[in-house]
Structure formats: structure tokens, C-alpha cells
Amino acid sequence: MNARLAPLTGPLTLARPEILDLEPYSHAAWDPALERLHANELPWRAGFDATRAGLNRYPEPQPRALVEGLAALYGVTPPEVLVGRGSDEAIDLLTRAFCRAGEDSVLICPPTFGMYAVAARIQGAGVVRVPLAAPESGFGLDERAVLASCASETSRVKLVYVCSPNNPTGNCVEGSTLLRLADALAGRALLVVDEAYVEFARHASLAAHVARHPHLAVIRTLSKAHGLAGARCGALIAAPEIIALLRKIIPPYAMTQPTIENVLAALEPRELAAARERVERVRAERARLASGLASLRCVARVFPSEANFVLAEFHDASAAFARARAAGLLVRDVRSQPGLGRHLRITVGTPEQNARLLAALAREA
Numbered sequence: 001m002n003a004r005l006a007p008l009t010g011p012l013t014l015a016r017p018e019i020l021d022l023e024p025y026s027h028a029a030w031d032p033a034l035e036r037l038h039a040n041e042l043p044w045r046a047g048f049d050a051t052r053a054g055l056n057r058y059p060e061p062q063p064r065a066l067v068e069g070l071a072a073l074y075g076v077t078p079p080e081v082l083v084g085r086g087s088d089e090a091i092d093l094l095t096r097a098f099c100r101a102g103e104d105s106v107l108i109c110p111p112t113f114g115m116y117a118v119a120a121r122i123q124g125a126g127v128v129r130v131p132l133a134a135p136e137s138g139f140g141l142d143e144r145a146v147l148a149s150c151a152s153e154t155s156r157v158k159l160v161y162v163c164s165p166n167n168p169t170g171n172c173v174e175g176s177t178l179l180r181l182a183d184a185l186a187g188r189a190l191l192v193v194d195e196a197y198v199e200f201a202r203h204a205s206l207a208a209h210v211a212r213h214p215h216l217a218v219i220r221t222l223s224k225a226h227g228l229a230g231a232r233c234g235a236l237i238a239a240p241e242i243i244a245l246l247r248k249i250i251p252p253y254a255m256t257q258p259t260i261e262n263v264l265a266a267l268e269p270r271e272l273a274a275a276r277e278r279v280e281r282v283r284a285e286r287a288r289l290a291s292g293l294a295s296l297r298c299v300a301r302v303f304p305s306e307a308n309f310v311l312a313e314f315h316d317a318s319a320a321f322a323r324a325r326a327a328g329l330l331v332r333d334v335r336s337q338p339g340l341g342r343h344l345r346i347t348v349g350t351p352e353q354n355a356r357l358l359a360a361l362a363r364e365a
């Protein structure tokens, strides 16, 4: 009783009480100095097994080297980092830890990434929508409407998702706006900023601000700028108490051994430099693709992008989609998203692919 009445502060007051009380699964002890007769593994490895540690062994839970490597990459401390199977896992864990089924909600700002709402529905949580500003005014965030939706006593919004740069519109929200929003949400909801594409943007990441804004959480991924979508590795950057809570509910051996070893290789300085160079190539190619699209008669409008894709409005999106497909190129049909009835999202490819796409689109039907 007294504990409940005590003026609890910090983001954990928003978490589901049964998750706060949860006794996590106790996995096999991790002590590389000792030989393993405690985890019912096979003592021999397969002939094809090229991993360092051996696929016959369970991987290290929340691998220390990986957590430390990602903390260094993102300019934060290891207790602020949760490593998971892509950022999708961070979205899933946040939803499960903070949203009570049938009671709580997440808030999204459409048009945006689809996983936030899907994870909420899987959990049985509600989805509150605060649309971005109209395309003509640049898809800006309606900060006041977001706050109003979270302020009402009945809303029970626990997670506010802002994707910046936003998928599929490509624009960013100012960092200062997001920090102000996170502070204004204190005690009501957590602001989750999805920075899947931030490496391609002019804006800096907010990751390092988590230390001074406990209601801010930042999602990063290796899937896009680091070219590791197939490895499945992402990170949640948040206050250490949030990370500790989510470590209780992430499956004990979430990261596979090949992923751990491949991502550690990607974090070597030479590989990071190569990744930065590839990001620069994408940015240059993005500018060429955008201006090429803008010069086409079938294109009504090209939106400025801070990501590795370009959103374009077509006079006839179906015809454009079909012409790209006939040239062997798949683009993303985003027409089911609010306000994007004639739009396609085009990932920046190689110069050859982009040229082929522009040529295909230029062909009149």
C-alpha cells in the first residue's frame, strides 16, 4: 500500500505491473572459462560450422561485446542498450512491457511505418492516430495534437512513436521538438523515436540524449545503413531501468551466433568507414534519382528525403508501378496509407538500377 502511494517517478511507473513483478527465465550460466556440461548441448560441432564459438553452443545472452560495441557506435553506455533481432524486436518488447491488453494504447502519426500498429494489435492494445500534416506542408508532426491525445485521462497512451526520418515520407522531425515532447510526456507516456534511417539524414541521432530525458527511447538498426538486414540486429537505446525491464522478457538466446560474429565484424573501424562511404554513395544517388524523377512527365511531385528512399506522387501510380515491374524492378506501393493515394516509395538502388527505373518510367504507356 505504502509502496503504491509513494510518489513514483521515472518511466517504469508506466510499465505493466505484472512485467515489473515477473521472475525472468533463468538461463544457463555464462562462464567461458569453464567447460560446458550444464546446457545439454552436443560436445561436437558440425563439419560445415564456420563460426568462431561453434553452433553446437547456445550463444551468450545479450552478448557483452556486442552491447559494448553498439554502445560505442551510438555514443551511449552499455546499460542503455538492448540488442535484439532487428528493431522490430524492440517495438514488440516495448509494446508487451508497457501496454495492458484491452486497456492501454500506442500513438502513431500516419503515414508511417506499419509495425507499431501491428505490434499493438498483437498485444491487444489500442492504436491512437494523430496524422502528420498534409503533404503540401511537408508531413510535419502535430505536436499539440499528440500532447492533447496523451493528456486526456481516458486515453491511456503509453507509447508515442515518431519515425524520423519517417518511412515512407522521408522527412525528419527537429531534434529539439522531440526532446521537448519527451519531457512533456513525462509520467504519461514514453516517446519512442525510430531512427532506422538516421545515418542517411543531415539530422544527428538523439541516442545520446536518452541519459537526460528518461521518457525518450531511441530505436536504431543495422539493417539499413550498415547493409545487414539479413543478419537481424537492432538496438533500443533507453534509460537503464527500461533496458533492465526488457531484458527480463526478451527470449534468452535472441541473437544467433552467426549474427553476433557478423555484427562484431561490421563494427571493426575499417568496416564502419566502408559503411559510411556507402551511405555517402546512397545520398549522392538519392539526389540523382530525385531530380531524375522530378523531370518525368508521369511524376506529379517528388518529396525531399533524408533516408535511402524517395517518395513520389504519380499521375497514374498503377501505370508507374507496372512499368517498373515490367523492367524487372519492384517499388513499394504505399497507396493504402492516408494521404498517399497516388504515391510510390522507391528505394535508392545502384546507379544502373536507378537509371533503368527512370528509363522505364519515362516510357509512355
Ligand SMILES: *Cc1c(COP(=O)(O)O)cnc(C)c1O
Residues within 6 Å of the ligand: 085, 086, 087, 088, 089, 113, 163, 167, 194, 196, 220, 221, 222, 223, 224, 229, 233, 234
Ligand atoms: C526498415 C525499418 C526498420 C528496421 O527494422 P529491422 O527490424 O531493424 O530490420 C525500423 N523502422 C523503420 C521505420 C524501418 O523502415
